[in-house]
Amino acid sequence: MRQSAEPRIVVVGAGIGGLAAALHLAAAGRPVLLLERAATPGGRVSSLRPAGAVTVDAGPAVLTLLPVFQRLFAAAGARLEDHLALRPLPVLGRHVWPDGRYLDLMADQQAAAAAIGDFAGPDAARGFLDFQARAARCWDALEKPFLTVQRPGMLALGAQVGLGLRGTSPFGTLWDALGEHFADPRLRQVFGRMAAYVGSSPLLAPATLMLVAHIEMSGLFAIEGGMDRLAEALAGLAQARGVELRLGAAVAEILVQGGRVAGLRLADGQRIAARQVVLASDAASLAAGHFGAAAARAVPPLPASRRSFSAFGWAIAGRAEGLDLPRQAVFHPADPAAEYAALARGRMPEAPTVTLWAQARLAPAPAPDGAEPLMVLVPAPPRADTREMPAGPAEAASLAALARAGLRLRRDAVLAVTPRDHERAAPGSGGAIYGQAVHGWQSIFSRPAARTTLPGLILAGGTTHPGAGLAMAALSGQLAAAAVIGERA
Incomplete structure (x- = not known):
């Protein structure tokens, strides 16, 4: 690689937004250091292993807006199809009601x-x-x-x-x-x-x-081998294009001097000088002071009343029997208004919507031989504090909804993910998974953008503009890279 005379840019967070920002910056010839506190890249693209060889996608389960990712790979001089094996879903989801009626929503219009x-x-x-x-x-x-x-x-x-x-x-x-x-x-x-x-x-x-x-x-796609492959492919491309990736590197503070970003202090005490930092983390963590008091003022705090939903989830190694399932099945309550009213009051609904991801299946099919990877999700309210909500009632409600529909769920091994876990992953978020809720037509104008009020600090990720989801996070990384290049460092 040709050595650049440009100062090094530090990207914090190797989720999809951070990886996209690093790739676009590297493609523009800028030297990039990418820091990730976890042992693997991916951010919310993560997996759990409840037992043995059964791996469950614990974050996003499908890929949408494929052209966004094709352009991202192309920016790195690569073809997505050479790195990922995609399988289109012929059924977008099965929708089931308490009376046993169901609708398979097909991908073909x-x-x-x-x-x-x-x-x-x-x-x-x-x-x-x-x-x-x-x-x-x-x-x-x-x-x-x-x-x-x-x-x-x-x-x-x-x-x-x-x-x-x-x-x-x-x-x-x-x-x-x-x-x-x-x-x-x-x-x-x-x-x-x-x-x-x-x-x-x-x-x-x-x-x-x-x-x-x-x-x-326009198409939903599963990735053979799991969604982790997307993050692995992007991280590999970034490193091939000259990005230095450090895993297990937690950032404790964004350093500010003379009214602009001056660098970072890591949790181990190491200091890294930088005039420009792309923070691809939850914006709520920044506003809550988890990257230092000086940087916290760069974005306004997100009131608890404007947070998106959280969720309870159960990663399961087992079998879903009694129904031939596609990859996604949604079990609806009889009264959706009651569900959303409870969530708005900060309470768990008595009858929540339950989503089951049967990740070994594409079209409706019986359970495969042996244990299969399953993910069960129910929405939960975000919290103004970090008190734990009990998982038991949510789990009982989800199992009851599945049983009413005729589904027998064998659970050989289970790992639970709670709103408290989401809060630990993004301190200050109250467990909200998607940042600011999209409530009201004005919400699009108040979501944090790439540029902040602190010179040198740029944001990326699913809690910033243009919004939540893998494709939106990738677009946020592109916008962050453009903001870095357009700023005078």
């Missing part, structure tokens, strides 16, 4: 419309196609002026209302928009799940979040 028509009648099928067209218009209108810019502005939204967003009700709620297309309340539950993907309530999320429906129909 016409097949999905046919399935919805069989489930709820021809008007529902037409409503679905109209909704998908509306979601596509929303994506087309928002992709470039919002997702790929440093900081979206209200004037840009106003311009889009007069153009591509016309008819998409950008100032209304997702729940109300769904009601315009689906008379059957169960279908509102199915597509209201788009808000849950970012830890938010569909009753409060803006209608523009319908663009997630377009993203899903």
Whole structure:
């Protein structure tokens, strides 16, 4: 590699946002030091091993917006297909209700419309196609002026209302928009799940979040060998492009001198000089002072009332029997409004939505031989403090929901993940997994952007703009790299 005369940039956090930032900076010829406190890269892309050789993806379970990652690999001079084996999901998810009725939402739009028509009648099928067209218009209108810019502005939204967003009700709620297309309340539950993907309530999320429906129909992909392979591939490419990666390197403080970033102090006492730092960590941890008091003022604190949901999860080595399952199955409660009202009050719902990831399966299929990797998830409220919520009631409610649907869950070995664990991973977050909740049309303007008020400190990751999810984190890394290059160090 050609040695650069540019000063070294330090990226803190080797999650997808940090890896993307490091790759884009290296591709621009900038020397990069990438620090990760864990023993492996990946951040929220992580796995658990409840028993033996059974490995369970404990974070994101599928890849969306494939072109984002193809462009990221291309920026490093590589092809994604040469590093990852992808398997498209023919069924986006099975949706199950307490009465035993279920709907398989197909990845093919016409097949999905046919399935919805069989489930709820021809008007529902037409409503679905109209909704998908509306979601596509929303994506087309928002992709470039919002997702790929440093900081979206209200004037840009106003311009889009007069153009591509016309008819998409950008100032209304997702729940109300769904009601315009689906008379059957169960279908509102199915597509209201788009808000849950970012830890938010569909009753409060803006209608523009319908663009997630377009993203899903554009393809969901499993990665052979597990989602960890994505982080491993990106970390390997970064190192091949000259990035120095240090694992087990926890940052205790961002040093500030003369009103700008001056470097870092590691937990072991080592100091690293740097004029520019990309912090690819939870923005709530920064605001709460976990990277030092001087840097904490770089972003405003996130009030507990605006935090996204947390979750209880159980990584299981076992078998799911009694139903032929696709990779994702969602078990809906009869009353979603009661669920979201409880979460808004900071309480666990008595009947939560339960999501089961059968990670060895793609299309609906019986349990494979032997133990299979399973992940069960239920939403939980974030907390204003770090007190533990008991896992027992949530676990009992999730098992009851699965049993009512006719699913027998054999659990040979189980590892639980609680909101307290999420808080430990991101101190100051209250366990919120997705940063700020997407509630109200103005929420997009208050999410932290790449540039902060502290010169030299740049943010990346899923709690910053453009939002939660692997693809959004990758885009945040690209925006962070551009902000670094555009700043005078």
